[in-house]
Amino acid sequence: MQKILDAILSGAWEEVGRLPVPESYRGVTLHAGETAMFEGMESRDKDPRRSLHLDEVATPEPAAGEVLVAVMASGINHNTVWSSIFEPMPTFGFLARYGRTSPQASRHDLPYHVLGSDLAGVVLRCGAGVAGWRPGDEVVAHCLSVELDHPDGHADTMLDPEQRIWGFETNFGGLAELALVKANQLMPRPRHLSWEESAASGLVHSTAYRQLVSPAGARMKQGDTVLIWGASGGLGSYATQLALNGGAIPVCVVSSPRKAEICRRMGAELVIDRSAEGYRFWRDEHTQDPKEWRRFGARIRELTGGDDPDIVFEHPGRETFGASVYVARRGGTIVTCASTSGYEHTFDNRYLWMHLKRIVGSHFANYREAWEANRLVARGRIHPTLSEVVPLKDTAQAVHDVHHNRHQGKVGVLCLAPAEGLGVHDPETRARHESAINRFRKS
Incomplete structure (x- = not known):
């Protein structure tokens, strides 16, 4: 592994493909025998620090259409939090189901699960039939894994019945020294960013892009008022940038003055600190409070004129969804992905049906949407929202902190990269955007 890292750090790209691949590598794992530990x-x-392990695992051989990547950096996402606490179910069920689909997929059904749905790294090996990528290429990966054996996936790959999220519903994820991905997950790495900055945007930015911008999402246009929950977090920080970049008006909802300041650094002017203003959308575990919906809606109108x-x-999700349906304008759109506060949503349907509102479900992004989102980063129009970086050995603590919402933006993980700040190839472009690239690091 050290020889591979030395070749990457020295820029010896042709040598990378000739070096032997190690028989094993270190990865952040869950163990199938421990899924009942939190019952x-x-x-x-x-506590993810109990369930997550840093193990030495066997290196998979890339099959047809697959690529083995040396992972320089990765990132923490909420799907790793869900995996680590075995909610809504242990991920080993996903691996078993995938494993039954084909002999190639059966390699994923193991008693351990290597997690992680982001990476920036270098191609080491290509399986049969891979075109357009070769050993030595610097890449980032999006997390959509598809089979495309069914016609439903060919208009929009997110509709493939065998669509999965790599590193969550498949094995060999990015929180590791090596990762196995499909070639159609790869995209060029932005040349003005470091390894850890490059790895920060994949999952959350692509998700926000489809959710807001895509015809499959909310079809955001110039002048739209966009209410963004958790606007300084992983998803929300990219949604805020996309709204500003696309001529919309973000109303950023956060939970502390520190997070409000982050939104203002991004250029947002309308910010609601929901903790400071004391919004409580639920009277008790079973009863929502419409008076709080109305108070919240009045505050939004006060800010927007x-x-x-x-x-x-x-x-x-559950905590905010009733308020979201209420405050959307007549004919407006509530576009939803994930449910970090709970999956069972309740709302007053009168405000949906009588006011002609729409609820749109959105999940990650197809390859084209992910490519377009990555291009915005490469061109310096959208910037990584990296707030801190930890070494691979401290991943469990970082996941614990994200679980308890102690983070801003994205938390990065150094996998093979020995230090932060490596891998920048376009210092001129970087110099033009240095402040924006680092604005979350000042928090």
């Missing part, structure tokens, strides 16, 4: 506990009390949101960017 009976509340979600908030489940009387406008209700054209689009509500939803991802907290």
